[in-house]
Amino acid sequence: MWHLLQNTPMNQTNNHIDMSSGAYFTTLEVAKMLGMAVRSVQLMVDRGDLQAWKTPGGHRRITRDSLERWIKGSRAGVTGVAAMHGGAGLRPSGRRRHSVHVPRILLIEDSAHFQNLVSSLIRQRFEDIELHVSADAIAGLVSFGHLQPDLIIVDILLPGMDGATLISGLRSHALFGNCKLIVLTALDAQQREPYAHALHDVAVVHKPRLVQELPPLIEAAMGHLLADRSAEESSSAPALAAGGAAAPAPAKASSKAASKTKAVATEPRPQPAKG
Amino acid sequence: MKYEPLPPTASGEALVAQLPHCEQVAVQSLFDNDFALFLTFRSACIEQFEHDFQLAASLLEAQQDRAALVRLAHSLKGVLNTLGHTEIGALAHGLQVHAERADWAELQGLWTALRLRLVAAFGLDLSA
Numbered sequence: 583m584w585h586l587l588q589n590t591p592m593n594q595t596n597n598h599i600d601m602s603s604g605a606y607f608t609t610l611e612v613a614k615m616l617g618m619a620v621r622s623v624q625l626m627v628d629r630g631d632l633q634a635w636k637t638p639g640g641h642r643r644i645t646r647d648s649l650e651r652w653i654k655g656s657r658a659g660v661t662g663v664a665a666m667h668g669g670a671g672l673r674p675s676g677r678r679r680h681s682v683h684v685p686r687i688l689l690i691e692d693s694a695h696f697q698n699l700v701s702s703l704i705r706q707r708f709e710d711i712e713l714h715v716s717a718d719a720i721a722g723l724v725s726f727g728h729l730q731p732d733l734i735i736v737d738i739l740l741p742g743m744d745g746a747t748l749i750s751g752l753r754s755h756a757l758f759g760n761c762k763l764i765v766l767t768a769l770d771a772q773q774r775e776p777y778a779h780a781l782h783d784v785a786v787v788h789k790p791r792l793v794q795e796l797p798p799l800i801e802a803a804m805g806h807l808l809a810d811r812s813a814e815e816s817s818s819a820p821a822l823a824a825g826g827a828a829a830p831a832p833a834k835a836s837s838k839a840a841s842k843t844k845a846v847a848t849e850p851r852p853q854p855a856k857g
Numbered sequence: 858m859k860y861e862p863l864p865p866t867a868s869g870e871a872l873v874a875q876l877p878h879c880e881q882v883a884v885q886s887l888f889d890n891d892f893a894l895f896l897t898f899r900s901a902c903i904e905q906f907e908h909d910f911q912l913a914a915s916l917l918e919a920q921q922d923r924a925a926l927v928r929l930a931h932s933l934k935g936v937l938n939t940l941g942h943t944e945i946g947a948l949a950h951g952l953q954v955h956a957e958r959a960d961w962a963e964l965q966g967l968w969t970a971l972r973l974r975l976v977a978a979f980g981l982d983l984s985a
Contacts, residue, residue, distance in 0.1 A: 692928060693936070694932075695936040768931060789935040789938070794887065
């Protein structure tokens with residue numbers, strides 16, 4: 583099972599209309615993104631902190647530009663009080679709750695080339711991992727709030743807000759919890775210096791060495807989740823057998839997730855690549 | 858989980874042997890001899906180059922969004938270095954650096970030089 587789920591404007595075959603990739607966001611989307619209560623976001627709009635217009639039905643539509651300015655200007659990034667206001671369905675650890683946990687990666691990368699390479703690599707080597715792709719920092723923040731991934735792989739040079747600013751914001755997000763982080767960049771060590779403030783204690787992969795360096799880092803960050811999943815699936819097998827061959831398979835979290843985010847590509851696993 | 862690439866096969870080795878030397882080096886040194894993954898990536902890159910060409914043409918015509926041109930050149934630099942084409946990657950890096958300040962006529966010249974090298978290196982069809 584391998585899924586590529588994308589919410590980016592780069593993939594024009596995606597018929598799903600996703601506000602998160604457009605010029606405007608709903609109040610709920612911004613609340614999730616910032617880890618705030620919807621009412622707090624409404625007040626920010628009323629105060630003029632965020633620019634918005636209202637639909638004929640009276641719903642606010644917040645401009646992407648003003649949100650980007652606010653996040654950059656605050657430096658506190660997404661300060662987040664979601665643990666109080668938006669975390670009803672969360673475990674104490676802040677992680678999402680599923681009957682079977684699907685290991686999930688969010689890739690925030692604007693280059694279609696490297697979206698392709700990371701997708702191919704994960705499809706080939708981590709068949710149980712669900713990959714979601716966002717093409718810029720704002721769309722990435724929206725997806726982070728929705729998906730609560732186990733691992734974020736983020737590029738540094740992104741449209742609008744750069745990856746370092748994004749990382750600073752994510753780290754202060756109430757939902758960040760145990761989420762792991764890997765930075766992917768074509769910048770050399772000297773070119774990364776302006777972003778050093780956000781890269782402390784973060785694994786950085788230089789893009790040309792992606793194939794060699796990324797898989798071990800994913801394994802280190804998510805290996806325990808993959809092992810947990812194997813164990814969960816193994817333990818459910820006898821129950822299925824006892825229920826007879828016609829017993830339906832238990833609903834998997836992946837299908838639940840796919841219902842939330844448009845799946846633009848669900849590809850069969852390639853030939854097992856074993857030596 | 859330990860992943861090991863497929864062992865070389867006659868057809869795989871034949872395909873790799875047809876690649877330029879710099880790409881063969883990249884298969885060995887950057888892709889751990891995983892030629893299947895390399896060829897998959899290379900093929901996807903060739904498809905994407907067409908979109909990159911269109912984007913560059915529109916950016917250079919509009920002469921407004923330098924940041925987008927920087928990002929495009931930066932993306933190409935990373936891709937070309939990953940594919941082993943470090944010489945062409947250097948051209949992309951030059952475009953990235955100059956895109957922040959140089960006049961648009963100069964940027965057009967830099968892009969044309971990069972584009973021609975891409976076409977030659979990957980056998981791209983200019984008429985497509």
